[in-house]
Amino acid sequence: MTAYPGRIAATPRRRGVGSRIAAAGRHALGLPMLLLVVWALVATRATSRFFPDPVTIADAFVDTWVGPAFVEDVLPSLARLGLGAAASIVVGIAAGTVIGLTPWLRELLEPLLEFLRAVPPPVLIPVMMILLGITDTMKVVVIVSGAVWPILLNTIEGVRSTDSVMTETARSFRVTWWERLWFLVLPAASPRIMAGVRQALSVALILMVISEMFASSSGLGYRIAYFQRNYLIAEMWSGILLLGLVGVLLAVAFGLVERRVLRWYHGIREVHRA
Amino acid sequence: MPDRGTLLRVEQLRKVYEHPTGDVEAIGDLSFTMDAGELVCIVGPSGCGKTTLLKCLAGLLRPTSGVVEMHGAPVTGPSPAMAVVFQEYGRSLYPWLTVRGNVELPLRHKKLSRADRDTLVADALDAVGLAHAARSHPWQLSGGMQQRVAIARALAYQPEVLIMDEPFAAVDAQTRADLEDLVRELHARRRISVLFVTHDIDESVYLGQRVLVLSQSPTRVREDLAIDLPAERDQISTRALPRFTHLRTHVYGEIQRAKRGQNVAARPAP
Amino acid sequence: MRPSPTRRLRAVRRALLGVVGLAGFLAVWQTVPALGLIDPQYLPYVTDVLARLAEQLVDLAFWRRLGSTMTSWAIGLTVATVAAVGLGTVVGLVPFLRRATHTMVEFLRPIPSVALIPLAVLMFGIQRQAALVIIVYASFWQVFVQVIYGVADVDTVARDTALSFGLRRREQWTQLVLPTTLPYLMTGLRLAAAVALILAITAEMVIGNPGLGRMIELSRSAGDAVGLYALVVVTGLLGLAVNLVFRFVERRTLSWHQSVRGEQTP
Numbered sequence: 001m002t003a004y005p006g007r008i009a010a011t012p013r014r015r016g017v018g019s020r021i022a023a024a025g026r027h028a029l030g031l032p033m034l035l036l037v038v039w040a041l042v043a044t045r046a047t048s049r050f051f052p053d054p055v056t057i058a059d060a061f062v063d064t065w066v067g068p069a070f071v072e073d074v075l076p077s078l079a080r081l082g083l084g085a086a087a088s089i090v091v092g093i094a095a096g097t098v099i100g101l102t103p104w105l106r107e108l109l110e111p112l113l114e115f116l117r118a119v120p121p122p123v124l125i126p127v128m129m130i131l132l133g134i135t136d137t138m139k140v141v142v143i144v145s146g147a148v149w150p151i152l153l154n155t156i157e158g159v160r161s162t163d164s165v166m167t168e169t170a171r172s173f174r175v176t177w178w179e180r181l182w183f184l185v186l187p188a189a190s191p192r193i194m195a196g197v198r199q200a201l202s203v204a205l206i207l208m209v210i211s212e213m214f215a216s217s218s219g220l221g222y223r224i225a226y227f228q229r230n231y232l233i234a235e236m237w238s239g240i241l242l243l244g245l246v247g248v249l250l251a252v253a254f255g256l257v258e259r260r261v262l263r264w265y266h267g268i269r270e271v272h273r274a
Numbered sequence: 275m276p277d278r279g280t281l282l283r284v285e286q287l288r289k290v291y292e293h294p295t296g297d298v299e300a301i302g303d304l305s306f307t308m309d310a311g312e313l314v315c316i317v318g319p320s321g322c323g324k325t326t327l328l329k330c331l332a333g334l335l336r337p338t339s340g341v342v343e344m345h346g347a348p349v350t351g352p353s354p355a356m357a358v359v360f361q362e363y364g365r366s367l368y369p370w371l372t373v374r375g376n377v378e379l380p381l382r383h384k385k386l387s388r389a390d391r392d393t394l395v396a397d398a399l400d401a402v403g404l405a406h407a408a409r410s411h412p413w414q415l416s417g418g419m420q421q422r423v424a425i426a427r428a429l430a431y432q433p434e435v436l437i438m439d440e441p442f443a444a445v446d447a448q449t450r451a452d453l454e455d456l457v458r459e460l461h462a463r464r465r466i467s468v469l470f471v472t473h474d475i476d477e478s479v480y481l482g483q484r485v486l487v488l489s490q491s492p493t494r495v496r497e498d499l500a501i502d503l504p505a506e507r508d509q510i511s512t513r514a515l516p517r518f519t520h521l522r523t524h525v526y527g528e529i530q531r532a533k534r535g536q537n538v539a540a541r542p543a544p
Numbered sequence: 545m546r547p548s549p550t551r552r553l554r555a556v557r558r559a560l561l562g563v564v565g566l567a568g569f570l571a572v573w574q575t576v577p578a579l580g581l582i583d584p585q586y587l588p589y590v591t592d593v594l595a596r597l598a599e600q601l602v603d604l605a606f607w608r609r610l611g612s613t614m615t616s617w618a619i620g621l622t623v624a625t626v627a628a629v630g631l632g633t634v635v636g637l638v639p640f641l642r643r644a645t646h647t648m649v650e651f652l653r654p655i656p657s658v659a660l661i662p663l664a665v666l667m668f669g670i671q672r673q674a675a676l677v678i679i680v681y682a683s684f685w686q687v688f689v690q691v692i693y694g695v696a697d698v699d700t701v702a703r704d705t706a707l708s709f710g711l712r713r714r715e716q717w718t719q720l721v722l723p724t725t726l727p728y729l730m731t732g733l734r735l736a737a738a739v740a741l742i743l744a745i746t747a748e749m750v751i752g753n754p755g756l757g758r759m760i761e762l763s764r765s766a767g768d769a770v771g772l773y774a775l776v777v778v779t780g781l782l783g784l785a786v787n788l789v790f791r792f793v794e795r796r797t798l799s800w801h802q803s804v805r806g807e808q809t810p
Contacts, residue, residue, distance in 0.1 A: 118783030
């Protein structure tokens with residue numbers, strides 16, 4: 001048997017890790033540091049009631065959120081967010097797959113879904129308050145009812161545009177329905193699905209905050225609104241900061257998962273660019 | 275030999291695509307048979323419905339009328355006795371699976387033990403010379419290597435006949451020669467039947483034991499030509515044989531006549 | 545090009561199925577309270593809701609609120625777009641700025657705009673400005689990020705063409721930067737328009753500046769379920785209209801863009 005020369009493209013090796021981190025750090029932290037310093041200087045010169053200096057906010061942050069408030073306010077918020085997001089993902093992908101694979105169902109539901117998606121999600125909070133009362137269930141349902149649409153619609157779009165040759169390949173090898181779903185349809189749709197999940201997460205966070213501002217006696221949204229009503233300015237800022245952190249952490253966590261799930265997708269793009 | 279006998283029988287196959295502007299007859303009236311263990315090439319002018327024919331044979335398309343039989347039983351859908359290698363390797367391999375995963379996928383529903391499955395996959399990858407690439411992803415490989423993966427997938431499926439749809443149309447000439455030899459070798463060593471569709475006349479003569487020349491659409495078999503070249507073939511010496519040149523000139527002429535004949539009949543010259 | 549008969553037939557089938565789907569939804573909505581599955585007090589009959597909707601449409605006060613919401617939307621969207629296009633172009637064109645701002649953008653963008661509501665209320669009370677802060681903040685990022693992508697795209701195209709042909713500065717803008725960035729900008733604008741509407745209504749609900757959002761909140765606290773549902777339907781229709789209009793505009797620019805590109809490559 002002849003030996004075939006076969007090269008396997010490898011992901012290009014990168015520069016030294018140390019110098020890369022250093023350079024990235026300079027760029028990543030340079031501007032935020034600069035802005036913080038400017039802010040601190042401005043705040044000490046001209047004391048504005050609404051813009052306390054960063055040190056005060058940092059103090060307030062530690063006083064407010066480190067301790068029992070973390071268990072009473074932050075954890076319940078995160079639990080609602082997590083439950084709502086998880087339910088949206090499960091429902092969105094499951095329903096999206098069924099609808100995407102069934103042409104008549106898709107045509108039946110298309111205008112309806114188009115309308116439901118267009119309803120601004122926060123408007124659903126009063127509706128759910130009427131239907132479910134002021135409960136934790138209501139908050140989770142609100143999150144799902146707003147966050148499910150981007151996932152659902154992207155899944156439908158992704159599932160229906162499965163490549164015809166790939167489908168034919170599966171058919172010619174008599175790959176079973178479930179295997180086709182698991183090894184062809186869902187992976188093929190995964191870039192779209194992940195794009196939907198990304199949108200859904202930011203919608204979910206918004207809905208978590210507003211539903212708590214609206215109808216709650218605990219949670220991040222409730223606390224921040226409470227601080228504002230009682231003119232606890234530094235505390236309010238620390239809450240905004242915390243919400244920002246939650247948003248950033250959520251984005252980072254999503255980025256990590258996305259890179260894992262779509263490794264093949266990014267790999268292809270890298271190979272094409274090289 | 276025990277495996278001699280009719281493997282595939284196609285009788286008066288006809289395929290009409292229904293179109294609002296008028297039906298298009300892709301395949302007119304096509305009949306041929308293929309024995310087990312044969313390597314048959316199908317060649318025809320471009321746009322003559324080769325792919326349609328192949329899809330009908332593989333059970334991916336339902337013919338309008340006529341019969342396709344495997345071992346005397348009508349083919350109504352994709353059969354476990356056939357494996358298809360598509361032209362577009364980039365779209366028939368799944369980029370999210372590794373090479374191994376791609377080869378393994380069709381075996382999942384066969385009731386095999388884990389060990390048997392592993393052996394089949396390893397053996398198939400070895401046969402195409404890609405044992406070292408099992409853990410790579412298809413998109414990390416060159417076009418020729420990707421098509422080898424597709425061939426390995428078909429081999430691991432253990433079909434009786436390998437159906438190949440212009441498999442090497444998208445690879446460069448050198449790779450193509452290697453892949454042609456690979457097909458000959460697999461055919462000889464594994465005693466697997468091969469039905470090879472191509473638009474390349476040289477390729478069909480070099481590869482085939484028989485060449486079916488198709489007419490312009492609506493397609494019929496224009497000629498069924500036995501290739502009486504020695505069984506041991508070689509890219510350089512075989513292609514230099516006077517007999518090879520004679521055969522390819524003959525097929526070339528047939529195809530030119532196929533095109534012209536059709537043109538005169540269908541469309542008067544402008 | 546005239547669509548072929550089957551294509552037209554399929555389009556008719558599609559439209560019919562869509563109408564059936566909508567009708568089915570309305571029918572289910574009507575049946576659920578009728579069967580007593582949910583008390584009509586909480587889920588009113590769809591007929592009542594539609595009747596109320598019809599009443600609203602001839603009510604001048606309703607139109608004033610709608611106008612108020614859409615004014616906030618339009619001002620917010622315009623301010624955000626102008627700011628994002630200006631800043632995005634500068635940041636996108638200067639590699640140093642692009643790198644330096646990257647983390648800032650990555651940190652600021654995921655901050656939910658609604659977190660700023662308390663701050664906005666502190667600064668502006670229940671006036672429109674408070675709502676505008678939220679609207680501008682949220683829709684700014686949508687356009688900004690797209691403009692940066694677009695300008696970065698100019699970079700690669702420019703390397704290939706402009707430099708080798710030696711285009712003049714003004715030609716560079718009209719022939720290169722504008723056509724390359726425009727589709728990105730339109731995508732950003734479409735996203736921003738939807739986000740701006742959501743936040744315009746949200747702000748009215750939470751802050752209480754006049755508009756549809758406040759009306760929704762008032763209906764809820766007054767226990768007027770019929771009015772609440774009617775307004776929810778209105779916001780859905782508004783969202784739909786905004787989506788359709790901006791998608792249409794985006795598609796038009798995209799096709800224009802492609803035809804321009806097509807002329808450039810012989």
